Amino acid sequence: MRGLPFFICLVLIVSTASAEDFCTTLSKKLRTVTYSGCKGLTLQPSGHTSIEGIPLMARRVRPQTPVPSRILFLGGIHGDEWASVSLSYLWLQNLIEQQPHLRHDWLVVPVVNPDGLFRRPSQRTNARGVDLNRNFPSPDWHTHAHNWWQQFKRRNPRYYPGPAPASEPETRYVLSLIRNFQPHIIIALHAPYKLLDYDGPHHIIVPQKLGPLKLRQLGTYPGSLGRYAGEYLHIPVLTIELASAANMPTRQQIQSMWQDLAHWLDKIR
Ligand SMILES: [Zn+2]
Structure with a gap:
């Protein structure tokens, strides 16, 4: 038992160091994210890591008064879509600023696929070359995921669904969030x-x-989050496809997206 406080202390030091390392790497990668801004978000290591051992970080933002609706916000599932990560950070900052007045309970993961983002150059897939958005365990994964990849994507490696459903730790992390947070x-x-x-x-x-x-509803694909969570689990999945992977929307566009989203969330509450 005497070793326990030391162990807890060690875990805390390791967690803090991971958060700092993460913010250092991220602020070097994205010009819109500063080290101090990232640190200020107090992202928490989830205990899950990417293939290359980078901690998968999240931040829960809930209002003072408990609310019944929970929203899971995921950025950076594809590592080469920098604007999606940058905007996730901005929205998380916004949520933290508005925290006392929030009308929903938010869990934000700004970077689901840090290995893909931190690669040089960044890549869509994770470190094992798996498209995480084709790796979710939709019921048709075994029968359709590889067929779809071969027939419709001509084995394009950017869309490789992986060797098995939920074969990747990043996918399993999102699954654990869906299971535990129940968005x-x-x-x-x-x-x-x-x-x-x-x-x-x-x-x-x-x-x-x-x-x-x-x-513009595009439909879903075997192993995509939309097919798994939206069609199979019946959780509404809103996919925001920004106009550019490299450049952020303007301040005015972000503001109007934020307002429309808040309006919609209030309407369906
Ligand atoms: Zn994408």
């Missing part, structure tokens, strides 16, 4: 198709736009 809504940030997509239950009023992004 009512999932929002995933991507780029660069300049649209808003929705997958999930049909009784939900679907937003027609978020700022400059108009609703």
Whole structure:
């Protein structure tokens, strides 16, 4: 037992060091994220790590008064979509500033795929070359994921679904969040198709736009988050596809996206 306080202390030191390392690497990678800004978000290591051992970090932002609706916000599932990570940070900052007045309970993961983001050059897939957005365990994964990849993507490595459903630690991390946090809504940030997509239950009023992004429902793919969480688990999944992977939307566009999102969330509450 005497070793326990030392062990706890060691875990805390390791966690802090990981958060600092993470913010150092991230601020070097993205010009929109500063080290002190990243540290100020007090991201917490989840205990899950990427293939290359980078901690997968999240931040819960909940209002003072308990609310019934939980929102899971995921950025950087694809490592080469920098704007999605940058905007996730900005929105997390915004949530923290508004915390006392929030009307929902948020869990934000700004970078689901740090290995892909921190590669030089950054890559869509994780360190093992798996497209995380084709690795979710939708019921048709075994029968369709590899067929779809071969037939419709001609084995393009950017869309490789992996050797098995949920074979990747980053995918399993998101699955654990869905299981434990039980979100009512999932929002995933991507780029660069300049649209808003929705997958999930049909009784939900679907937003027609978020700022400059108009609703265009593309359908889902075997192993995608939309097919797994939206169609299989019946959790509304809103996919925000920014217009550019490299450049952030303007301040005015971000503001109008944020307002439209808040308006929609209030409507379906
Ligand atoms: Zn993407």
